[in-house]
Amino acid sequence: MSGVFISGLGQISAVGQGVPSLQNALKENRKPSPKTEVWKTKLGERSVSYFSVPDVEMPANLPESVKRRMSRFSKMCFASVAEAIEDAKSRTGMEFSPERMGLVVGSAFCSLDLANLFEKRIQLEGPVGASPSLFASSVQNSIASHLSISFGIQGPCSTVVTMEQTVVGALRLAYDWLKQDLADCVVVAIGDENSEHQRYASAHQDDSHILGEGVVSFVLTKSDLEKSYAEIKEIGFTWLSDDQKSTDKHVDFYGEMVTGPAFEVAISALNVPVKRREKIVAQLTDHGEIGWVIVGPPLSNGDYNTTVECS
């Protein structure tokens, strides 16, 4: 049987680094504590609440010259991907040819703080302030580049930046590569860091949301593996009926993020063995477009409840 399976998971967010941190936080209902920042605006002083990922633990054997070139967001992606790949290897025992491994990075903002730092130096110092290493590390696909070099991924590689449709788009791209035999395994890293610009802009809003940040990574394979977490049944861009539209259920754990639904997909995958249900994770844009992902038990499990539940 063929399908697309979530065979490895990794995450980094305000609850900590690693999937066990997320699982324990959910189990104990232990929400992270937000930080608060005060911004001067034309509306007066406004405070913003946000989650912050703790310092990222990077492997000791990663050369300093490589670490230095990576943005904070790039390091978050690295940590998440490293865990997902290790998880997939230990769960499935499979090895993949580097040429048949693909990589998709999905992010609404990529390394925005680093890009701003690059621009700021030019603004303050003129053209001599343009740093080649900052520029190279701030372009949107530099994250994918660092990941492909670090993990030896030589197959198709893409960075999806489609705002609210990023999660669906990134997963769909990986799904199609697998279904159409363009890769045997695809690593998908989706997330964002909250940037200075974002926190400043958020200070002008009146709602009480907490800005989030984090990266969740999936190793997707097309083999019907006993040890996979879940199957991605379908991914679509079409309209769903009103009663199928979802709201974020676990946003208190990762914060408000354009790419937040990626965490919902991961949490659904973690819950599949327990709840044995399919789940639709859906996301609306401001203009009403919708994208959705259905996550369910892998094909090899026959006795599951086919009721579709929206979060």
Next chain:
Amino acid sequence: MQRFWPYKITGTGILSRAGIGCEETRQNFFERKFQARPITPEQTFLNVEVRDEWFARFDMPKNTSNWNLMALVATQEALDQAGLKNLKGLRVGVSLGSTVGCSNHGVEFSRSFNSGEMPDPAPFYGHFKSNTSQFLARYFGCAGPVQMVSNACTSGADSIATAASWLEADLCDLVICGGTEGVLPQIYQGFRSLMLTSPTLCQPFDKNRQGLTLGEGAGILILEKSSSPRASKATLLGFGSSSDAFHPTAPHPEALGLDRAIKKTMKMARLPLEQIGFISAHGTGTSHNDLAEGKWVLRNLPRTEVVATKGYTGHTLAAAGAIEAVLTILSLQEQKLPVSLGFEDPDEEVGVSPTTEVVSGKYQTALSFSLGFGGTNSVLCLGRAT
């Protein structure tokens, strides 16, 4: 196996320094002695002059970004060519590549913020609404998948490949695909800091090449299944992509990643390499890119004609793969190859001499190469209309 292969290209649209629209570009390539714009310290890239009439024609406010406007103009041209006056009832996808089209590019906002002022955050939120793929989808009322990728210089080609994947998955009936790019000052400064820019117009594969010349523009294709009732202008026979996994900014010196991408493309196209009529090279004019590409050509297709078009358009970054796909299609339609502007003296180490005059021939198929910052490689195999 691909169910809907080969994919029909039923319309093309293009804006670049080489011309506004396919007809003007065709004339500049094959009928006129094209005058390339000189590069000076004051004019450091090949820009597209925005026309006031475009704002009126599409009822766009004057603060519409250049790259969104160019994408709109090119898309309308492509839809007109395809005879698609009304997209109602069709499942239409939008798959684009861009750097600026999906980045938070508010220069004035950044400047003000970095100076300690308190700017209006509206430009930051404007970023949410100005992603070019979503912008086009809303304008044309497209009810299908929407995607923007930012894979540096392979984005345009990658977007065309994604479009084919969507058709294969029957997610939509046709796809507006391609790329758009604008040149912001910080982008130029970034390339300059890496010592990749040339003080004069780029000279692809030339022994005196000094680097790339940035350019802006948009290239759009309408891609459909082989079963589409609309007339084909060209065909997409195959595509392939790979990652060098070698260096953040330089290509693999032996072009191993490019070789893998080409092999995948030819397998999908079901053609032997020797049947390729000509190659539309990436040909940026940088030392490393031209050397790597040249090595591949010399090893594998030493007698095949090579065209390098960035002397006309500049390096349009994320739009390059799409713009050059359109230029390749023009060559297939005309059965002619244009002059590779900027090339004069061959480099023995590179071993490739692209065209120095307009060449006529019998060209059924072509390969279009894109090599990207970060080590991505994307290849398209294009064929004449069937």
